[in-house]
Amino acid sequence: MICGLLLLDKPEGLSSNAALQRVRRLSGADKAGHVGSLDPLATGMLPICLGEATKVASEMIGGRKRYRFTVALGAATATGDREGEIVERAAVPRLDPADIEAALARFRGRVRQVPPMYSALKHQGQPLYRLARAGVEVERPPREIEIAELTLRQREAAAFELEALCSKGTYVRVLAQDIARALGSCGHVSALRRLYVEPFAESDLISLESLERQCLRGAPPQLLPPDAGLAHLPAVVLAGPAAERLAHGESVAAPPSAASGGVRIYDAQRRFMGLGEGDGEGRVRPRRLFVEPCEIP
Numbered sequence: 001m002i003c004g005l006l007l008l009d010k011p012e013g014l015s016s017n018a019a020l021q022r023v024r025r026l027s028g029a030d031k032a033g034h035v036g037s038l039d040p041l042a043t044g045m046l047p048i049c050l051g052e053a054t055k056v057a058s059e060m061i062g063g064r065k066r067y068r069f070t071v072a073l074g075a076a077t078a079t080g081d082r083e084g085e086i087v088e089r090a091a092v093p094r095l096d097p098a099d100i101e102a103a104l105a106r107f108r109g110r111v112r113q114v115p116p117m118y119s120a121l122k123h124q125g126q127p128l129y130r131l132a133r134a135g136v137e138v139e140r141p142p143r144e145i146e147i148a149e150l151t152l153r154q155r156e157a158a159a160f161e162l163e164a165l166c167s168k169g170t171y172v173r174v175l176a177q178d179i180a181r182a183l184g185s186c187g188h189v190s191a192l193r194r195l196y197v198e199p200f201a202e203s204d205l206i207s208l209e210s211l212e213r214q215c216l217r218g219a220p221p222q223l224l225p226p227d228a229g230l231a232h233l234p235a236v237v238l239a240g241p242a243a244e245r246l247a248h249g250e251s252v253a254a255p256p257s258a259a260s261g262g263v264r265i266y267d268a269q270r271r272f273m274g275l276g277e278g279d280g281e282g283r284v285r286p287r288r289l290f291v292e293p294c295e296i297p
Contacts, residue, residue, distance in 0.1 A: 002029045003051040003294045004223030009205035010038050010046040022208060023048050026215045033057045035229075036065060036197055037120070039173075041081050044194035045205055052290040053226035055274055059262065060229040062168050063198035064148065069189050071176045072159045076186035078132070079118045080173030090186045092158045100160060103182040104150050107175065112142040116174050145170045159190065199229055225296045227264055227272045236263045236276065236284055243267040246276065251285035254278060262287070272296050 006027070010019045016037040024032035029050040035057055038046055044067075049057045073092045077084030093099075115121050117132035121140070131138060149165040164175065173189050180187025196203070203224070211221060242252040246265065254263075260280030265273040271293035276284045 001051055001292070002027055002221075002223070003053050003290070004049075004226055005053055005228055006048045006050060006211075006221055006223055007200055007203050007205050008046045008048050008211075009207045010043055011208060012043050013040055015040050016046060019046060019208070020048055023211065023221075024050070026211055027221045035060045035063075036168075036194075038194060039081065039192070041083055041189070042192040042194060044192075045196050045200065045203075046194075047197055047200065047229070049226070050221075050223065052274075052292075052294065055288040055290065056226055056230060059233065059275065060197070063229070064165055064167055065170070065197050066149075066163065066165045066195040066201070067172050068153070068161065068163045068193045068195055069172055069176060070159055070161045070191040071180060071187045072190040073180055073183070073185045073187045074158055075188060076177060076180070077188045079188075080116055080171075080177055081189040081192070084118070084188070088186050093184050095155070095160075095183060097152065097155065099183065100152050100155065103179055104152065104162070106182055107179060108147050108150050110144055110146050113145050113171060113174055113178070114142045115140045116171055118173075119171065143169055147175070161191075163195075199231060225272070226290075226294055227296060230264045233262050233264045233275075234259060234278070235266060236278070237266045237268065237270070238273075240268050243273065246284070246286050247273065247289060249286060251279070251283045253282060254284035256282075265289070266296075267293050269293075270296060 016034050020032055020034045027050055031054050033049045033054040035047040075086045076088040078087050117137055118129045121128050123138050146167040147164055151163050153163055154161040176187055176189045236254050246252050259278050263276045263278050265276045267273055273293045274289035275287045277287045278284045
């Protein structure tokens, strides 16, 4: 049974769901899910959970993400990237690095950002992008995000490349538009790459082409164990009887490591059983358990 994480280097021009379905078919997994969507324009790390590992995907969505992107000045588009229709043009002022740095400083730290209409967020049950395609715009309350790092890498007369480390929920397209406004112009994202999703900063990516070659040779896909992105959760190891009772839906006595909140659970053979919830009073209950415990290399 396939169970684990694959760190895909998503190619440009493919939606996250289309990439996910290709990985699922190639790997032979019965189910799959991705951690954090990427627009078709974007490339880079797309963590994909295969098999029972889909049950832990929600615990990794909150990780910070690092992006490298290019802001093209002088034209704003409906979608905020180069694939959208141009809706506004503006002059491009002469900028030196000090001008750009002064603008970037305004966006570091905790800031509020208005989500774009072209997004999967919902309004009265309808995805915003569907409303946007119908020419409808609705009010979107701003959300607090955090930009931990925002640096200038390269600049040209009418474009510059930035790198950002940001929190869950950050829309890079909106960030690019807002920075362009702060510089006295308008703009859009012309290139975007996600370098990593925490905690996989130092991990190698696999391309669809490499995955296809592996599968044609009959080799299993190179997967990380399903608990690879869960180091932020305390580990709880249960003895045989306790593990068996937990697997049947009972809460059980737990070691001191099971504080209040989410925990990752292992049986006595150090096989990963899934997620549990500590009550802070010495007991843990099941939250999302695997059908069968997963061997961890």
